[in-house]
Amino acid sequence: MVKKVQDYYFKKAKKENYPARSVYKLVEAHEKHTILKSGDKVLDLGCHPGSWSLYSAKIxxxxxxxxxxxxxxxxxxxQAGKAKIIAIFADIMAPETIPLLAEYAEKFDVVISDMAPKTTGNKWSDQQHSLDLCRQALFLADQLLKTGGNFYCKVFEGEDFKLFFESVREKFEFAKIVKPKSSRKESREVFVLGKGFMQ
Ligand SMILES: C[S@@+](CC[C@H](N)C(=O)[O-])C[C@H]1O[C@@H](n2cnc3c(N)ncnc32)[C@H](O)[C@@H]1O
Known part of the structure; x- marks a missing residue:
């Protein structure tokens, strides 16, 4: 059954010309909660191989x-033939990231993150590493989002997840935990959505 669902999204992504089936984890959330809109500047953290960027460019x-x-x-x-896509080869944990981004946009309307660390097999340390990436994504959103902007970030549920969700809730008018159908049920992956960034 799991394989059947994964095959379905794999084939769909291929047919719709997306390099990864992970695109539907953004598509589903956007269709339900309207994360992106025409004319937006979007920052896509952990963008490789490019599905989320391509979908965002279309919207x-x-x-x-x-x-x-x-x-x-x-x-x-x-290139989607829609919005311009700029792909930067950099580590989001590096202190130079913010000045690097400033070359392209001073502020963004939306920050999305599908980042995942290289897994080691040690569940606890993998979760901690994932949470470090999420905290940095939220830090970048805090620095770079326009007032009223949106945030959508992959997180692995585990120790400290609640604290992370609370810190999103403090910064946005609306916050929600999203589990798209295209995300495997047995995976601890969920997405945190924050809408309406408050300065
Ligand atoms: C699941 S993939 C993203 C897939 C992408 N959203 C798509 O749909 O094509 C996760 C990505 O996060 C990237 N990543 C992990 N840690 C990172 C970091 N510190 N800085 C930048 N990218 C990172 C990985 O290199 C990997 O390509």
Whole structure:
């Protein structure tokens, strides 16, 4: 059954020209909660191989901009023929990230993060590493989001997850935990949505 569901999204992504089936974890959330809009500037953290950036570019259209960052850059993100997509090869944990991004946009309307650490097999340390990435994503959102902006971030439920969710709740008018159908039921992966960033 799990394999059947995964095959379904794999085939769908191939048919719709997305490099990864993870795109539907953003599509589903956007269709339900309207995360992106025409003309938005979007920051995509952990953008490789580019599905979320491509989908965002379609939604924000030619007047929008998508800036993606990833540790990997082997494959160039295909242009969607819609909004401009800029892919940056960098570590979001590095202190130079903010000045680097300032070259492309001073502030963003939306920050999305599908970042995942390299897993070691040690459940506890993998979860901690994932949470470090989420905290940094939230820090970047805090520095770079416009007032009223949106945040959508992958998190692995575990120790300290509640604290992370609380810190999102403090900064946004509306916060919700989202579990898309395209995310495996048995996986501890969930997504935290924050809408309406408050300065
Ligand atoms: C699941 S993939 C993202 C898939 C992407 N959303 C898509 O749909 O094509 C997670 C990505 O997070 C990136 N990543 C992990 N740690 C990072 C870091 N410190 N800085 C930048 N990217 C990071 C990984 O290199 C990996 O490509």
């Amino acid at each position: 924000v259209g030619p007047s929008g901009l998508v800036v993606g960052i990833d540790l990997k850059n082997e494959k160039k993100i295909q």
